[in-house]
Amino acid sequence: MRNVSGFYLGGFGLGESIEERSALLNAVTNILPEEKIRFVSRLGLPEEVLQGVAAGIDLFDSTYIYHLTLGGFALVFPLDILGEAPEALLRNSSNDYTKINLHATIYRKDTSPIVDKCSCYTCQNHTRAYLNHLLNVHEMLAQILLEIHNTHHYLGFFRSIRRALMQEKFELFRERFMESRRVHLTEAVPYS
Numbered sequence: 001m002r003n004v005s006g007f008y009l010g011g012f013g014l015g016e017s018i019e020e021r022s023a024l025l026n027a028v029t030n031i032l033p034e035e036k037i038r039f040v041s042r043l044g045l046p047e048e049v050l051q052g053v054a055a056g057i058d059l060f061d062s063t064y065i066y067h068l069t070l071g072g073f074a075l076v077f078p079l080d081i082l083g084e085a086p087e088a089l090l091r092n093s094s095n096d097y098t099k100i101n102l103h104a105t106i107y108r109k110d111t112s113p114i115v116d117k118c119s120c121y122t123c124q125n126h127t128r129a130y131l132n133h134l135l136n137v138h139e140m141l142a143q144i145l146l147e148i149h150n151t152h153h154y155l156g157f158f159r160s161i162r163r164a165l166m167q168e169k170f171e172l173f174r175e176r177f178m179e180s181r182r183v184h185l186t187e188a189v190p191y192s
């Protein structure tokens with residue numbers, strides 16, 4: 001085999017079902033050398049990232065944050081998934097476990113940051129109400145501020161995954177994330 005730095009896996013995220021995908025990913029990653037980086041594209045949703053990591057993927061590229069931001073969504077799921085009691089995870093956010101839509105009228109007078117204690121520039125300086133206003137008047141700054149938060153939050157998600165892997169608690173991490181997500185999806189979800 002040629003001495004390459006890593007392997008790029010294409011052809012995923014093209015309509016295969018979630019159930020099929022694990023078997024397909026594993027079929028590929030099982031025969032790749034452990035020490036070389038595996039990079040997959042088109043898998044960007046949190047569930048897809050967790051599925052990829054479980055199959056031994058190291059790197060992802062995706063347009064998830066871009067599309068999320070375009071729709072006026074902000075990521076709000078707790079990042080300390082292993083540290084919190086499962087019930088706290090479920091109570092923690094409104095309408096959908098992972099995100100809120102700041103276009104919604106309920107944020108018009110909401111003077112809290114997108115995520116309490118988030119250290120990103122947007123949460124440190126602006127409120128949900130301000131972002132709701134910017135979105136409603138189609139001000140370009142809305143996308144910029146939202147993308148800052150979403151990128152920051154998603155990088156935090158990847159950091160949590162790495163921490164869980166180092167503590168050998170990745171399966172627990174994945175289970176808890178999927179479980180809280182599933183509970184929310186079975187409830188009424190106005191903005192997903």
Ligand SMILES: [Zn+2]
Binds near residue numbers: 119124152
């Ligand atoms: Zn933030």
